[in-house]
Amino acid sequence: PRIVVLVSGSGSNLQALINATRERDFPGEIVAVGCNRPDAYALERAKQAGIETFTVDHTLFDSREGFDVALKAEIERHSPDVLVLAGFMRILTADFVRAFHGIMLNIHPSLLPKYTGLNTHQRALDAGDETHGVSIHFVTEDLDGGPVIAQAEVNIASDDTAETLAGKVLTKEHILYPIVLRWFCEGRLQLLGDQACFDGHPI
Ligand code: GRF
Numbered sequence: 001p002r003i004v005v006l007v008s009g010s011g012s013n014l015q016a017l018i019n020a021t022r023e024r025d026f027p028g029e030i031v032a033v034g035c036n037r038p039d040a041y042a043l044e045r046a047k048q049a050g051i052e053t054f055t056v057d058h059t060l061f062d063s064r065e066g067f068d069v070a071l072k073a074e075i076e077r078h079s080p081d082v083l084v085l086a087g088f089m090r091i092l093t094a095d096f097v098r099a100f101h102g103i104m105l106n107i108h109p110s111l112l113p114k115y116t117g118l119n120t121h122q123r124a125l126d127a128g129d130e131t132h133g134v135s136i137h138f139v140t141e142d143l144d145g146g147p148v149i150a151q152a153e154v155n156i157a158s159d160d161t162a163e164t165l166a167g168k169v170l171t172k173e174h175i176l177y178p179i180v181l182r183w184f185c186e187g188r189l190q191l192l193g194d195q196a197c198f199d200g201h202p203i
Contacts, residue, residue, distance in 0.1 A: 001028040001081035001185045006071075006088040007035050011042025013086035013107060013173055018049045020178030028185035032078040034071065036090055052078075058090060068096040075100075082184050085139065086177065094141045102191040104139040105184065107177055109169045111135060111151055116144035121165040124156065132156055132165060134173045136180045138191040147196035149189060149203060152176045 003021065007014050014033060021030050033046035036058045046053045054074045061067040067090075075083060085106040097104065110120040112135040124132040133153040140146035152172035156165060183189050188199050196203045 002079055003028045003030045003082050003084060003181070003185070004075055004078050004080035005030055005033050005046075005084045005086050006075075007033060007040060007042035007086050008037055008089040009040055009042060009087045011040065011045045011087065012170060013177055014042050015045050016174035016178055017084065017086065017181060018045065018051070020181070022049075026182060026185070028082070028181065031080070032075075034074060036067075036071070036088070042087070064091070064093055065095070068093045072096055072099055082181070084177075084181060091143060092139070097139055097141050100139070102138065105149070105180065106137055106139045106144070106146070107173055108135050108137065108144045109166065109173070110144075111153065112137060112144060112148050119162075121162040121169065125160065125162060125165065130156055132169065134169050134176060136176060138196055140194070147191060147194060147203070149196050149198075150176055150180050 005014055005017060018030060020026060021028060030051050032052045032054060034054050034056065035043050036056055038055045038057055043053050056067065056071045056074055058067045081103065083100045083104045111133045115123050131153050133151055135148050135151045137148045138146040154168040154172060190197045
């Protein structure tokens, strides 16, 4: 299967996926990496791995729709079987999401449905939560609201800060995303209606 990854920042999740997909038995190949920011370090990681990149700079568009149309055209040039959002920091329009229904995955640094949106680590600390974590979900029109596929937990220590918590969560992200992507490439994950399924069983 052909994997396209969308990034916006440092690309540590992309790096984890590059490392995993290079393993001989991995059932998929990253054919392109797309980014909305020309200066993102994630693009450097892709280039160093010999992976084709494309940039659709959102500051050059005067509408969200215009950006999404251009991004969709670039992505479709690569005929993806799966579209992986990895630290991609744009809210996508419903039309865009519909075009990739059932083949678009996202990783979010919280135990969804808690803390959709931004600043998830500080919010978990402020709430006095004892656990936090990461969720990987199918992307639907609800921001960070699609059916959850897998989660990983971290314990919140009394001396944790948003920064230390982010580090713990990021470590789990780098472990979990390659596992979920492997399952998808093996055909073991489907979005049936609004239900995520693993080997045909509702998750
Ligand atoms: C991190 O906050 C991570 O939790 C989230 O996206 C941000 C950057 O990730 N998924 P990356 O290093 O660009 O993959």
